[in-house]
Amino acid sequence: MDPNTSPPCPGTITIRRNPPRRARATPKVTPQSFDLPDIPPFPNDDVWPAQTPLNPSTSLPKPENENLKVFLRIRPLSSSPIQAPRAKTKSAWPQNPAKKNAAASGAKISKSKTSSACITVNDSQSVTLSTPVSWHEPKRIKSETYGGFSYVFSSDSSQFKVYERMVKPLVEEFLRGKCGMLAALGPSGSGKTHTVFGTPRDPGMVPLALRHIFKDAEPHAKQASRTFYMSIFEICSERGKAEKLFDLLSDGGEISMQQSTVKGLKEVPISNTEQAESLMAQAALKRATAMTNTNSQSSRSQCIINIRDVPPKCKGVVNPKSNSAVLTIIDLAGAEREKRTGNQGARLLESNFINNTLMVFGLCLRSLLEHQKNRKKPLQKHFQSSMLTRYLRDYLEGKKRMSLILTAKPGEEDYLDTSYLLRQASPYMQIKYNEVEPSNIVPKKRHYQASSIMDNTKLSPLSESLKRIRLVSEHTEQNDKKSVEERQNFTEALRKLDASSSVSFKSECDRQLRSERSHIIMQNFAKVIWNVLKQYNSKLKVAEIEIESLKENIGNEKKKYLELETQLNELKADCICCKGGQIKNDPEDFSSVGLAQPHNSEQEVEYSISGFLLSCMKISESSFLVRVEQSDEEGPMLSTSCTRLDSEKSDREALSLSKPEHRSALDVDDGSKILIIMYVFGLVVHSFWESFDAQSLSEAKLDQSDEQPTIGTSCTQLDATESDRKISTYLLKAEDHNALEVETSHKIPSESFDAHSLSEAGLDQSDEESTLGTSCAQLDSEKSDRENSISFSKPEDHNALEVEAVRKIPSELLVSSSSTEDDNLDPLSPNDDHLVGGDPRGKIGVDISRKPPKPKRTLMPSSSMLSRDLSTFDLCDESEKLKGNRGTRKLATHEPQRSNGSISLLRMLKDRRSNLHR
Numbered sequence: 001m002d003p004n005t006s007p008p009c010p011g012t013i014t015i016r017r018n019p020p021r022r023a024r025a026t027p028k029v030t031p032q033s034f035d036l037p038d039i040p041p042f043p044n045d046d047v048w049p050a051q052t053p054l055n056p057s058t059s060l061p062k063p064e065n066e067n068l069k070v071f072l073r074i075r076p077l078s079s080s081p082i083q084a085p086r087a088k089t090k091s092a093w094p095q096n097p098a099k100k101n102a103a104a105s106g107a108k109i110s111k112s113k114t115s116s117a118c119i120t121v122n123d124s125q126s127v128t129l130s131t132p133v134s135w136h137e138p139k140r141i142k143s144e145t146y147g148g149f150s151y152v153f154s155s156d157s158s159q160f161k162v163y164e165r166m167v168k169p170l171v172e173e174f175l176r177g178k179c180g181m182l183a184a185l186g187p188s189g190s191g192k193t194h195t196v197f198g199t200p201r202d203p204g205m206v207p208l209a210l211r212h213i214f215k216d217a218e219p220h221a222k223q224a225s226r227t228f229y230m231s232i233f234e235i236c237s238e239r240g241k242a243e244k245l246f247d248l249l250s251d252g253g254e255i256s257m258q259q260s261t262v263k264g265l266k267e268v269p270i271s272n273t274e275q276a277e278s279l280m281a282q283a284a285l286k287r288a289t290a291m292t293n294t295n296s297q298s299s300r301s302q303c304i305i306n307i308r309d310v311p312p313k314c315k316g317v318v319n320p321k322s323n324s325a326v327l328t329i330i331d332l333a334g335a336e337r338e339k340r341t342g343n344q345g346a347r348l349l350e351s352n353f354i355n356n357t358l359m360v361f362g363l364c365l366r367s368l369l370e371h372q373k374n375r376k377k378p379l380q381k382h383f384q385s386s387m388l389t390r391y392l393r394d395y396l397e398g399k400k401r402m403s404l405i406l407t408a409k410p411g412e413e414d415y416l417d418t419s420y421l422l423r424q425a426s427p428y429m430q431i432k433y434n435e436v437e438p439s440n441i442v443p444k445k446r447h448y449q450a451s452s453i454m455d456n457t458k459l460s461p462l463s464e465s466l467k468r469i470r471l472v473s474e475h476t477e478q479n480d481k482k483s484v485e486e487r488q489n490f491t492e493a494l495r496k497l498d499a500s501s502s503v504s505f506k507s508e509c510d511r512q513l514r515s516e517r518s519h520i521i522m523q524n525f526a527k528v529i530w531n532v533l534k535q536y537n538s539k540l541k542v543a544e545i546e547i548e549s550l551k552e553n554i555g556n557e558k559k560k561y562l563e564l565e566t567q568l569n570e571l572k573a574d575c576i577c578c579k580g581g582q583i584k585n586d587p588e589d590f591s592s593v594g595l596a597q598p599h600n601s602e603q604e605v606e607y608s609i610s611g612f613l614l615s616c617m618k619i620s621e622s623s624f625l626v627r628v629e630q631s632d633e634e635g636p637m638l639s640t641s642c643t644r645l646d647s648e649k650s651d652r653e654a655l656s657l658s659k660p661e662h663r664s665a666l667d668v669d670d671g672s673k674i675l676i677i678m679y680v681f682g683l684v685v686h687s688f689w690e691s692f693d694a695q696s697l698s699e700a701k702l703d704q705s706d707e708q709p710t711i712g713t714s715c716t717q718l719d720a721t722e723s724d725r726k727i728s729t730y731l732l733k734a735e736d737h738n739a740l741e742v743e744t745s746h747k748i749p750s751e752s753f754d755a756h757s758l759s760e761a762g763l764d765q766s767d768e769e770s771t772l773g774t775s776c777a778q779l780d781s782e783k784s785d786r787e788n789s790i791s792f793s794k795p796e797d798h799n800a801l802e803v804e805a806v807r808k809i810p811s812e813l814l815v816s817s818s819s820t821e822d823d824n825l826d827p828l829s830p831n832d833d834h835l836v837g838g839d840p841r842g843k844i845g846v847d848i849s850r851k852p853p854k855p856k857r858t859l860m861p862s863s864s865m866l867s868r869d870l871s872t873f874d875l876c877d878e879s880e881k882l883k884g885n886r887g888t889r890k891l892a893t894h895e896p897q898r899s900n901g902s903i904s905l906l907r908m909l910k911d912r913r914s915n916l917h918r
């Protein structure tokens with residue numbers, strides 16, 4: 001082993017892809033062993049008919065290797081540090097910090113390794129691609145060798161060398177009348193544009209080819225009147241969706257493609273190198289380019305350059321068999337990886353379009369290869385998927401020869417791009433061109449119909465006639481003088497047309513039509529959008545109005561809520577006040593609403609009534625409503641409903657009367673107790689009135705003790721004898737303004753009342769502790785049959801209490817009320833089950849719940865019994881006794897029958913009082 005040569009690395013695995021095929025050595029066969037007939041040589045002269053080469057010195061090359069030629073050019077390593085990727089738009093998602101660090105370190109690595117290359121040129125036909133050191137595992141170095149290239153141009157290869165090796169043969173064939181195509185393929189920034197166009201100082205393949213063409217053709221141009229035409233156009237995407245063609249040599253720009261023919265493409269005749277190069281510069285300026293992370297001037301379109309050789313004329317006669325070759329050089333847009341380029345938005349869409357086009361291009365070639373390998377496999381029509389492949393259909397179907405120049409970047413950071421390119425494109429070199437069209441046959445029109453001449457013939461009638469003449473002339477014999485003349489005329493006309501600007505006129509017309517059409521389309525589109533916007537605007541307005549109304553509603557609801565809250569707070573405060581056992585009689589409350597302090601007994605009565613009414617109002621605010629109604633026919637009906645807003649207390653609470661030492665007449669735990677007490681008290685009063693005969697009614701006045709609280713009872717329109725009487729009884733407790741309305745209504749006919757029988761009754765209580773006051777309101781005694789109505793309502797409050805007393809009172813009628821009772825003797829303690837608690841329904845008619853108040857309740861049996869007993873209560877005895885004791889008041893002489901229950905109740909009250917006294 002040579003000591004100088006280092007031993008192969010054991011960890012290196014060399015994968016040789018597409019190794020260069022070497023023909024096996026033909027086994028030497030001794031002719032003697034076989035009796036073979038003499039095989040005639042291949043009839044080259046028959047297959048390749050003698051042509052008239054433009055340059056006689058150029059020998060006709062024999063059909064050698066007919067495979068597709070694939071060249072590889074490696075651009076030099078970038079001396080400047082790799083362009084750092086532009087600041088990416090910040091992702092909204094949180095990023096993995098590990099990844100971030102890895103990316104940062106990767107960037108550092110890539111920056112630091114700009115000097116090392118991942119690809120090395122083995123020989124003129126093969127390269128080795130090595131994975132970057134940072135990628136492979138410690139003991140496993142992976143490298144791949146790609147071979148079989150027509151030629152590999154290292155990074156130091158000059159443009160001229162590339163031209164000499166790669167393009168010159170093509171140009172020579174073109175000049176001999178063969179069509180040829182060269183496409184530059186490779187990742188973005190690998191040097192495709194540099195190779196194709198080059199720079200003014202370092203011209204690329206096209207300028208060099210043009211120089212070659214004119215250099216070679218010049219001596220013969222005058223003789224053969226050879227003319228070349230050049231057209232340059234690009235295929236780019238419109239927002240990544242539709243493909244569009246742009247003519248880079250005309251001002252109009254847009255052109256169209258029908259099948260494989262480009263319509264409206266301007267072909268500019270070129271007669272020298274300078275003219276051609278100026279056209280190229282013009283096209284390069286118009287070409288779509290953009291800056292990406294990988295290339296500061298990245299091509300965003302597929303650029304196609306055609307140089308066409310117009311058939312030479314022979315004495316003014318078109319020779320249909322003359323050479324009409326086209327040399328096509330294509331600068332494809334570079335394949336892009338999103339991660340590398342960092343493209344976004346429109347750039348990304350362009351990138352997708354470019355990659356798609358390249359993919360279709362590759363699919364076509366792969367399909368051709370597979371079809372050639374296995375004829376059973378049909379040739380896929382991938383070419384239909386893009387404009388580029390449609391245009392290059394003949395080349396991609398193997399009918400014309402083409403060459404590929406792969407451009408690669410050698411940097412380690414470009415490993416993926418280069419590897420992808422080599423893996424993708426190296427198989428293409430196996431494509432064979434066995435069925436290539438003879439180059440000296442006039443090619444199909446489709447590639448050249450885009451020329452100005454053919455377009456022009458359709459435009460003018462003169463051209464139409466010329467075309468017809470031409471067609472005719474092709475089928476007539478040259479002996480016909482007429483046809484010769486016509487041909488001459490046709491040729492002349494062609495010249496004129498070529499010279500004139502009718503081509504541009506046609507394209508201008510087309511352009512205007514297109515722009516007009518697009519304008520109309522845009523107008524309609526704008527109208528539609530405008531209508532949609534209008535609808536949305538109207539909907540928006542409606543929505544705004546709804547929002548406003550909703551806001552108002554919310555405001556109102558808030559106000560209501562606040563009101564309710566304040567009411568609730570007031571109610572709570574009242575309840576707390578009641579719980580304290582002290583029910584204050586605050587005269588200021590009355591005075592605040594314009595009530596004067598009482599000064600005498602009559603004023604006291606009025607004061608009591610007013611206080612009661614105010615209390616009713618307060619009660620209404622406290623959402624208590626108690627109504628007791630009595631129907632004569634159906635028996636006593638009690639309807640008590642309490643709506644209690646305080647949600648903290650849901651249980652029914654027992655009734656309790658205030659203790660004698662308290663200044664208040666009633667000790668009420670909450671409003672409901674007051675109501676119940678008042679209700680029961682009303683029953684007592686009602687029984688009293690029941691027990692009274694109308695004639696025995698007397699006016700009674702009860703003195704009120706200044707020191708003791710007063711329970712005022714207002715009774716109006718009393719009549720015990722009439723069944724249809726109406727009695728309204730109001731019980732009020734003026735001290736704490738928690739009024740209770742207990743109303744018993746009887747319809748009382750006017751004649752049933754006797755003014756003389758009415759009396760004012762008052763009860764004085766001997767004890768000093770408490771006084772039960774009865775206030776009698778004399779509402780009206782002068783006017784007969786008049787209707788008095790007292791109504792208090794608070795319309796804005798749903799919980800308002802309405803107190804209404806409607807009476808029809810005869811003129812003689814005196815309304816009196818009298819009923820006093822010592823609260824200390826009040827047997828109707830809430831704990832007394834026999835009254836209200838014995839029967840579960842004893843708390844009868846008292847519905848303490850949050851549900852809306854029910855208007856009427858039937859009196860429960862125990863209450864009914866009590867009422868009945870009380871109705872028969874003989875007050876006379878007691879009143880007489882009271883009279884006897886105090887001698888201050890006189891009661892009616894008439895003594896109705898009292899029931900035992902009433903008597904027992906009275907006795908019970910008395911007992912209790914005596915107990916208390918003790």
Ligand SMILES: Nc1ncnc2c1ncn2[C@@H]1O[C@H](COP(=O)(O)OP(=O)(O)OP(=O)(O)O)[C@@H](O)[C@H]1O
Pocket residue numbers: 074075076155186187188189190191192193194195295297298299300332333334335407
């Ligand atoms: N062989 C080379 N020698 C010197 N410079 C080169 C070579 N190849 C490419 N370059 C430089 O690299 C840069 C990118 O090259 P170019 O624009 O030709 O890439 P590209 O493959 O056409 O990229 P894209 O597909 O994005 O258009 C250019 O500035 C060019 O001058």
